[in-house]
Amino acid sequence: MIDIQWLIGGEAGYGIMTTGVMxxxxxxxxxxxxxDYVEYPSLIRGGHNAYYVRxxxxxxxxxxxxxxxLVALNRETIDKHKDELxxxxxVVYDPxxxxxxxxxxxxxxxxxxxxxxxxxxxxxxxxxxxxxxGVGASLALFHSDFEILNGILQDAFGKKGEKIxxxxxxxxxxxxxxxxxxxxGKFSISLEKKPQKSILLSGAESxxxxxxxxxxxxxxIYPMTPINNIQSTLVSNALKYNIVIxxxxxxxxxxxxxxxxxxxxxRSMVATSGGGFALMVESLGLASxxxxxxxxxxxxxxxxxxxxxxxxxxxxxxxxxxxAHGDFPRIVMAPGDIxxxxxxxxxxxxxxxxxxxxxxVLVDKYLMEGHGTIDKYQISNIKYQIxxxxxxxxxxxxxxxxxxxYSFTDDGVSPRxxxxxxxxxxxxxxxxxxxxxxxxxxxxxxxRMMDKRFKxxxxxxxxxxxxxxxxxxxxxxxxxxxxSTKMTIMQAISDLKKQGININYLHVIYMSPFPSExxxxxxxxxxxTLVIENNKTGQFESLICEKTSLVPSDHFRKYDxxxxxxxxxxxxxxxxx
Amino acid sequence: xxxxxxxxxxxxxxxxxxxxxxFGIWMALKNAIVQTGLNPWEVxxxxxxxxxxxxxxxxxxxxxxxxxxxxVPVAQGLKLANHxxxxxxxxxxxxxxxxxxSHIVHAARRNTNITLLVHDNQLYSLTTGQYSPTTDMGExxxxxxxxxxxxxxxxxxxxxxAGATFVARGYAGDVKNLTELxxxxxxxxxxxxxxxxxxxxxxxxKNTYAWFNERIYRLEDEKFDFNSKxxxxxxxxxxxxxxxxxxxxKERIPIGIFYKEERPTWEDGIxxxxxxxxxxxSLENIDINPLLDEFK
Numbered sequence: 001m002i003d004i005q006w007l008i009g010g011e012a013g014y015g016i017m018t019t020g021v022m023x024x025x026x027x028x029x030x031x032x033x034x035x036d037y038v039e040y041p042s043l044i045r046g047g048h049n050a051y052y053v054r055x056x057x058x059x060x061x062x063x064x065x066x067x068x069x070l071v072a073l074n075r076e077t078i079d080k081h082k083d084e085l086x087x088x089x090x091v092v093y094d095p096x097x098x099x100x101x102x103x104x105x106x107x108x109x110x111x112x113x114x115x116x117x118x119x120x121x122x123x124x125x126x127x128x129x130x131x132x133x134g135v136g137a138s139l140a141l142f143h144s145d146f147e148i149l150n151g152i153l154q155d156a157f158g159k160k161g162e163k164i165x166x167x168x169x170x171x172x173x174x175x176x177x178x179x180x181x182x183x184x185g186k187f188s189i190s191l192e193k194k195p196q197k198s199i200l201l202s203g204a205e206s207x208x209x210x211x212x213x214x215x216x217x218x219x220x221i222y223p224m225t226p227i228n229n230i231q232s233t234l235v236s237n238a239l240k241y242n243i244v245i246x247x248x249x250x251x252x253x254x255x256x257x258x259x260x261x262x263x264x265x266x267r268s269m270v271a272t273s274g275g276g277f278a279l280m281v282e283s284l285g286l287a288s289x290x291x292x293x294x295x296x297x298x299x300x301x302x303x304x305x306x307x308x309x310x311x312x313x314x315x316x317x318x319x320x321x322x323x324a325h326g327d328f329p330r331i332v333m334a335p336g337d338i339x340x341x342x343x344x345x346x347x348x349x350x351x352x353x354x355x356x357x358x359x360x361v362l363v364d365k366y367l368m369e370g371h372g373t374i375d376k377y378q379i380s381n382i383k384y385q386i387x388x389x390x391x392x393x394x395x396x397x398x399x400x401x402x403x404x405x406y407s408f409t410d411d412g413v414s415p416r417x418x419x420x421x422x423x424x425x426x427x428x429x430x431x432x433x434x435x436x437x438x439x440x441x442x443x444x445x446x447x448r449m450m451d452k453r454f455k456x457x458x459x460x461x462x463x464x465x466x467x468x469x470x471x472x473x474x475x476x477x478x479x480x481x482x483x484s485t486k487m488t489i490m491q492a493i494s495d496l497k498k499q500g501i502n503i504n505y506l507h508v509i510y511m512s513p514f515p516s517e518x519x520x521x522x523x524x525x526x527x528x529t530l531v532i533e534n535n536k537t538g539q540f541e542s543l544i545c546e547k548t549s550l551v552p553s554d555h556f557r558k559y560d561x562x563x564x565x566x567x568x569x570x571x572x573x574x575x576x577x
Numbered sequence: 578x579x580x581x582x583x584x585x586x587x588x589x590x591x592x593x594x595x596x597x598x599x600f601g602i603w604m605a606l607k608n609a610i611v612q613t614g615l616n617p618w619e620v621x622x623x624x625x626x627x628x629x630x631x632x633x634x635x636x637x638x639x640x641x642x643x644x645x646x647x648x649v650p651v652a653q654g655l656k657l658a659n660h661x662x663x664x665x666x667x668x669x670x671x672x673x674x675x676x677x678x679s680h681i682v683h684a685a686r687r688n689t690n691i692t693l694l695v696h697d698n699q700l701y702s703l704t705t706g707q708y709s710p711t712t713d714m715g716e717x718x719x720x721x722x723x724x725x726x727x728x729x730x731x732x733x734x735x736x737x738x739a740g741a742t743f744v745a746r747g748y749a750g751d752v753k754n755l756t757e758l759x760x761x762x763x764x765x766x767x768x769x770x771x772x773x774x775x776x777x778x779x780x781x782x783k784n785t786y787a788w789f790n791e792r793i794y795r796l797e798d799e800k801f802d803f804n805s806k807x808x809x810x811x812x813x814x815x816x817x818x819x820x821x822x823x824x825x826x827k828e829r830i831p832i833g834i835f836y837k838e839e840r841p842t843w844e845d846g847i848x849x850x851x852x853x854x855x856x857x858x859s860l861e862n863i864d865i866n867p868l869l870d871e872f873k
Contacts, residue, residue, distance in 0.1 A: 199873055241863065259643070261855070264658030267860070420662055426640075427639075
């Protein structure tokens, strides 16, 4: 079974990101299961970038530690990643740029020196193209046909004109041919093309597609890592799907624009990271108090303040659960992988509108920026109905004479008029208000209104899917986790199975309302519970304790800005059982 | 045709202090809606927080009473969702020129087709009279142990620099003139701002009706040409005062239209809403399958 990880490293500004996605596409089109992961600093030029692409004949869920092909665009890459090389790995480099001593590697490592710069010079291409040579060279190590890369380049650069295409094709072909000629058959892995089953999506693209599917009409997004690709996905499809996407002057303006647009009846969303969300906090309460539907995408990265802007962490869980003053209902969901990012996003729009409250989709850099293969039909066959709940149609409201925007109802949800509708005139107020939205200081009214708003959360609970338990019910250990750690945990479970170790895993998506009953029941039936989360203080573990009054037996936390690796989880599990 | 009584709220009534300038603005606003011939359900008053921002409570149109300083972004988003609405944002000088000033700058440069009315009483009055961005220099009140040396903000000058296409000042003590200004502002295609001098009878002991009456003059009485930015700036600079007065000299406070210009609005640049406002567009049968093939 082939399971290969390719890594390209070099200075930022050398197109490492583009090259990485290209290699992911190569493996995708070869019919493999793919996952990629990128590390980069917060700058445009200089600094070290590393792009990992893992591909396998069996379904994979995350990156892994060991690297089978390392493309080093500079010496720093070798120094930083030498220890990650697997036994028979190939190291691709230009001896002119990167001085390598064969003795620094074990004997089985295959050195593949390629004159990147010479090849570039011969073709009169820009020095920045050396990464493209690297891709072509890498391909030749494990696959015999250049056509696969040619097709990807045509698709990627088709719109940019013949010159750009031919420059890319020629440079990568030069690398490909050089390896074919000089290193043919040296590398241990050889890949044949199989029928392609999947498409390649990043978490951010998946959220963007989900929003489009859900009928998003308005988004206000101030740029911030790691959600920028949500913005670009929406922008590139804005004209096709009639979506208005604006870049506000700041996040406070952004969320208020989105609330205004949603109040007007357009399905609306904001996307940001923790710092931007911090600016939106007061307005989160505004949305809940005025009962205005709104979807937030919060892409976590390590804080506080600017923190570690291009790295990953799950450190905002308790923040989003408690953000803004006062008690008010909100829905918080944390998708675990690229497909769930799509599913949660489409559902978020329905929940927001049906229950007229803010819905936060909590993601992180790891999920947003990594690409993975998913079956296209898992998205295209999804049964999705846009549900607008009690949003009133013109004909339902036009003849009303005494409409009350915040009328008391059994499920807490009041029929909602939209500005412009005759008969629906109403005040949407941020003050505590009566059924008409008017300021009201009466004690009894305050209690009824608070109870009404919270009733919506109870009502929503009935349609929220229960958390899923993966694996054997009777396993000796239960992992409990939330959000993007799912990817690594699923990989670890698969790896453990091969070693004859069976564990199970409770994946919790809904943080609010929290599925206390299911979690309690599973915890009570577990022999041992291990909470895995990507933060220092155990924010998810605290939530479990708070909501179930049960204390998990073990935990595993990581807060160095890196995601978990399946190997780490495998080791941790082995220590515990 | 909309009548004044169509705008009356029967179950609630204004709770401003007797004599508050807000009453004059409230009346002028209702008059303007009636005289412009707008249907109440096609008008949305979007306000912030403060005495002024209570206006939507007492006018029977759609109303959104949001956060301090933020009505302008709400109004802009609402406009993009449904550009057939007539949207009037309302706030005070603290709300708009303190917390919300940056939003005015950006709404002005975008030229969003909304109107902003700023009730300018030169104080934070709902919190019992602290100094605001437009408090006269040298005033002493409960927020400062010594007279303030902060230069008052000339917000209309900022709005004009930023690209506002309709810039005016009104006076709560001249309802007739103010009604005309609001009508013009609402009819204007683009971002219109009306700064309205609004005496606070409880906390502002200096800038009273009597004080304003002695200083205010109408630009139209001087046949002022509002098509020139240069002339507009020179009149806008007359008030708030940013220099010392000579012995016996009095401030001159212009009211009326300083500047008016036609320029494409924000909404004009959005092809997505040419056919119909966003809110009127169908959400049925959204097919993303063609997009999925781009990710092969």
